Amino acid sequence: MKLRIYLFNAFLITSLSVFAQTKNPIIDQIVKEEKENSQLKMLAHELTDFIGPRLVGSPQMKQANDWAVKKYTDWGINAKNEKWGEWRGWQRGITHIDMVSPRVKSLEGTQLAWNPSTSSKGVTAEVIILPDLADSTAFSNWLPNVKGKLVMVSMLQPTGRPDDNWETFGTKESIEKMKTERAEMTKAWANRIRKTGFTSRTLPLALENAGAAGVVTSYWSAGFGVNKIFSAYTKKIPSVDISLEDYGMLYRLAESGNTPKLKIVAESKEMGKVPVFNTIAEIKGSEKPDEYVILSAHFDSWDGASGATDNGTGTITMMEAMRILKKVYPNPKRTILVGHWGSEEQGLNGSRAFVEDHPEIVKNIQAVFNQDNGTGRVVDLSGQGFLNAYDYLGRWLYPVPTEIKNQIKTNFPGTPGGGGSDYASFVAAGAPAFSLSSTSWAYGNYTWHTNRDTYDKIVFDDVQSNAILTAILAYMASEDPEKTSNVKSILPMDNRTGKPSAWPVQRSPTRLGGMD
Structure with a gap:
């Protein structure tokens, strides 16, 4: 029996060897x-x-x-x-997003897919941050404040550096501090959205229905200069995604009372x-x-x-x-x-x-x-x-x-x-x-x-x-x-x-x- 197994294995090895050599x-x-x-x-x-x-x-x-x-x-x-x-047929056109106050700066960002076009003159309005309110009743009472405003609905990221960059150059203490801060901020922002009574998907439409001039987001992808770009949830007003760097600047300006103003031209074409x-x-x-x-x-x-x-x-x-x-x-x-x-x-x-x-x-x-x-x-x-x-x-x-x-x-x-x-x-x-x-x-x-x-x-x-x-x-x-x-x-x-x-x-x- 052992001899048969040996002979079979020898045959198999020989066959594979010959096969491997065959071009x-x-x-x-x-x-x-x-x-x-x-x-x-x-x-x-x-x-x-x-x-x-x-x-x-x-x-x-x-x-x-x-x-x-x-x-x-x-x-x-x-x-x-x-x-x-x-x-739904839709064709992207030109997107220009410019801060016109408190100083002039062209921003990096784009209109989200299937978003209706602005006029060629665009939309010019002040930027406000979605507030942290007690509950959906308080949010409902605050909602009229969005009329004619561009509303920021993404959290402020504590760092624009990806984790591997921190791990290369940061101290153990600073890395842990950053990650703890980011986790707390992420949790707090999710809670802020939850207390509106809406989700991140339904909130933009609620803002639109309340008369907002537009919705501003920043979906950072955890890398230098990179954001994820998907589709808009608004039906009539512009929805734009802005780079982490520019979004953070706008957020800090609004938070400090130096209210920024944007001009958004976001052209697109509906094709039925x-x-x-x-x-x-x-x-x-x-x-x-x-x-x-x-x-x-x-x-x-x-x-x-x-x-x-x-x-x-x-x-x-x-x-x-x-x-x-x-x-x-x-x-x-x-x-x-x-x-x-x-x-x-x-x-x-x-x-x-x-x-x-x-x-x-x-x-x-x-x-x-x-x-x-x-x-x-x-x-x-x-x-x-x-x-x-x-x-x-x-x-x-x-x-x-x-x-x-x-x-x-x-x-x-x-x-x-x-x-x-x-x-x-x-x-x-x-x-x-x-x-x-x-x-x-x-x-x-x-x-x-x-x-x-x-x-x-x-x-x-x-x-x-x-x-x-x-x-x-x-x-x-x-x-x-x-x-x-x-x-x-x-x-x-x-x-x-x-x-x-x-x-x-x-x-x-x-x-x-x-x-x-």
């Missing part, structure tokens, strides 16, 4: 094409610098859809825009209800055309900057992988399809619509590879709760260049993602879908949904590795003689219920958005 010309060509003829910088420039941010319902989003179709067509790949819903699309491209399978390998990345972005790492880098990774595959592997066994999804930022709407509209594709998915969390090289791959994912993902990763593969930590079988990005739409439908999760590059603080998510933050060496990895995984999944198993593992116990955790439920998309 795969397609994989060699994938690596060579990307290293010698990469189109990533050109794609990134055209997408982020020329087209810019891709807010759902905006003309720039449709421009990006059409641009991608043309790129794929130029590469000889069939592509189309597939309508999945309708959204507009159609919204996913961009879909495919290289048709030659042997199993009704089985699918899907490359996945959301196309839309918030529009505080140009959406470079969320999710321009995921987008160009998938486009580049498709370009390479078309050139070096034009006749895949299975159909290789790429989906550039709309309105991921509002709830995975584009991918959920695709899953709902194409059950014939979803039931025949070999694998989905999604990339969405920044510019970094892929370092994590989870089996998403599929029991046998270790088997086929292991086979597909095997021929990936060592310098790429060795960076990746795998987790099998893992647990299914319930949200976060578009792979979750497929996982919920029982299709083997995987997130190509990347290293941080301070993504959460500096580029995720911020005013600093720009071309210069792209780390092209890492994105190039991701394009090679994606192309190889797609090739291996297409070539695999076996259909992947989508058997689900038994999930861990939910500590809240004392029962096994439930598999995510497939959800319908919002197909008419932003109109309320």
Whole structure:
């Protein structure tokens, strides 16, 4: 018996050794094409610098859809825009925010998305701070004071330095003091909002209804010069987000009685209800055309900057992988399809619509590879709760260049993602879908949904590795003689219920958005 085991192990080692020494010309060509003829910088420039941010319902989003179709067509790949819903059409214009008293200074800030336009003359008004009152009755009594005023509704940050800067240069005592002060201020401000009887979402509309001239916020992202930029809650008056540095100056001036006055010009254009699309491209399978390998990345972005790492880098990774595959592997066994999804930022709407509209594709998915969390090289791959994912993902990763593969930590079988990005739409439908999760590059603080998510933050060496990895995984999944198993593992116990955790439920998309 021991001899048999020994002989089997010897055979296995010999086989793997021979396999490892066998060159795969397609994989060699994938690596060579990307290293010698990469189109990533050109794609990134055209997408982020020329087209810019891709807010759902905006003309720039449709421009990006059409641009991608043309790129794929130029590469000889069939592509189309597939309508999945309708959204409130809105186009950002010029934002100027200037302090005109007690001195003149142009401020760093921007209008929030889907905010109505001011006139070209703008709004000029004094700034006041949301007061700390006893309760909602006291707030109701105070509310008439906002008439004709710009109301500051964000807390004053005690420091504009990120924590890592404090930890590099601060003393232990000063760091602890700062963190304690910040925690107390954060708690106190949350309590101040709570005592109004409103939430941070409903308060701006209450101020608008009371006659405020505008709402001023500062959503600091815990990094030098960086704020998160989302959507407005007001319907008629300007809502602007101002940098921590300028917001702090305004706050201190107002608090000291040196009442600042701002002029805000925030132009935008309402475009009514507009159609919204996913961009879909495919290289048709030659042997199993009704089985699918899907490359996945959301196309839309918030529009505080140009959406470079969320999710321009995921987008160009998938486009580049498709370009390479078309050139070096034009006749895949299975159909290789790429989906550039709309309105991921509002709830995975584009991918959920695709899953709902194409059950014939979803039931025949070999694998989905999604990339969405920044510019970094892929370092994590989870089996998403599929029991046998270790088997086929292991086979597909095997021929990936060592310098790429060795960076990746795998987790099998893992647990299914319930949200976060578009792979979750497929996982919920029982299709083997995987997130190509990347290293941080301070993504959460500096580029995720911020005013600093720009071309210069792209780390092209890492994105190039991701394009090679994606192309190889797609090739291996297409070539695999076996259909992947989508058997689900038994999930861990939910500590809240004392029962096994439930598999995510497939959800319908919002197909008419932003109109309320």
